[in-house]
Amino acid sequence: EIVMTQSPATLSVSPGERATLSCRASQSVSSNLAWYQQKPGQAPRLLIYGASTRATGIPAKFSGSGSGTEFTLTFSSLQSEDFAVYYCQQYNNWPPEITFGQGTRLEIK
Amino acid sequence: QVQLQESGPGLVTPSETLSLTCTVSGGSISSYFWSWIRQSPGKGLEWIGYIYYSGSTNYNPSLKSRVTISVDTSKNQFSLKLSSVTAADTAVYYCARALLGTHYFDYWGQGTLVTVSS
Numbered sequence: 001e002i003v004m005t006q007s008p009a010t011l012s013v014s015p016g017e018r019a020t021l022s023c024r025a026s027q028s029v030s031s032n033l034a035w036y037q038q039k040p041g042q043a044p045r046l047l048i049y050g051a052s053t054r055a056t057g058i059p060a061k062f063s064g065s066g067s068g069t070e071f072t073l074t075f076s077s078l079q080s081e082d083f084a085v086y087y088c089q090q091y092n093n094w095p096p097e098i099t100f101g102q103g104t105r106l107e108i109k
Numbered sequence: 110q111v112q113l114q115e116s117g118p119g120l121v122t123p124s125e126t127l128s129l130t131c132t133v134s135g136g137s138i139s140s141y142f143w144s145w146i147r148q149s150p151g152k153g154l155e156w157i158g159y160i161y162y163s164g165s166t167n168y169n170p171s172l173k174s175r176v177t178i179s180v181d182t183s184k185n186q187f188s189l190k191l192s193s194v195t196a197a198d199t200a201v202y203y204c205a206r207a208l209l210g211t212h213y214f215d216y217w218g219q220g221t222l223v224t225v226s227s
Contacts, residue, residue: 001170034213043203043217044154055215087154091212095167098144098156098212 002026002090006101012109015078021104023071023088032092035064035073038103039084047086048073075106083108111136113204113218121198121225127191131204131218138162138185142207144214145178145189147200155200159207160187194225 003026013019023033031051036044046055048064051071061076075082088101117129131143145157158168160178168176172191180187191198201222205214 032212036214043205043220044214045217046213046215049211049213049215089154089213091207096159096212097170098159100154100156102153 001097002029002092002099004088004090004099004101006086006088006104008104009102010105010107012107013078014109015080017078019075019078019106021073021086021106023066023073023101025069025071025090025092028068029090029092031067032090033064033066033071034089034091035062036087036089037082037084038087044087078106080108082106111206111216113206113216115202115204115218115221117221117223119222119224121194121223122227123195123225124193127189127194127198127223127225129189129202129204129221129223131187131189133185133187133206138180138182138187140209142209142212143178143180143187144205144207144212146203146205146214146217147198148203148220149197149200157189157191157202159212196225199223199225 005024007022033051035048038044052064063074085103087103112134114132121127139162142159144159160166175192177190201220203220204218206216
């Protein structure tokens with residue numbers, strides 16, 4: 001099983017600041033990496049797939065990068081609606097064994 | 110606009126079988142992968158398994174012995190059965206869609222809480 005490790009577990013940031021979340025895979029997943037945002041009481045929302053492609057309707061302030069085992073999700077300028085939990089997910093294997101990271105909580109400082 | 114809606118009992122007795130259905134509206138169930146994903150209270154996301162509209166399946170190895178996912182294309186629905194449940198299976202269960210050739214999830218249901226308790 002490919003284990004996804006996200007860091008930090010919690011990140012405290014002030015509105016308007018930039019933030020970077022990390023996700024590491026226990027083995028290479030190429031660029032088969034997605035990021036999701038989850039707010040309380042809601043289902044996850046797809047932000048990024050293919051490590052760096054924004055999903056439909058996702059603003060440019062979200063950007064993803066990386067390949068292989070190291071990935072990042074960057075926010076250019078945080079707004080109040082961005083404070084949520086973020087998960088990475090790999091979908092590399094075939095047949096796929098899909099695994100998620102444990103999540104990073106982005107909170108207001 | 111594609112919408113997914115989970116339905117089923119919110120309370121299941123230990124050792125019994127959990128059964129949920131996901132109804133897809135606003136689009137066809139054909140040509141996509143359809144997954145079940147769960148989230149235990151206060152915890153992260155766990156993929157349970159997927160089914161292709163043709164009926165082929167793939168399950169999380171950790172749950173494989175207890176999981177069955179089926180599809181009814183005539184009703185635009187797919188279903189989850191999880192047998193021999195315990196309190197550890199208490200979670201919010203989501204259904205979700207993945208495009209053919211990929212396994213990231215672009216549409217999700219709102220989720221349904223299933224509690225395992227006597």
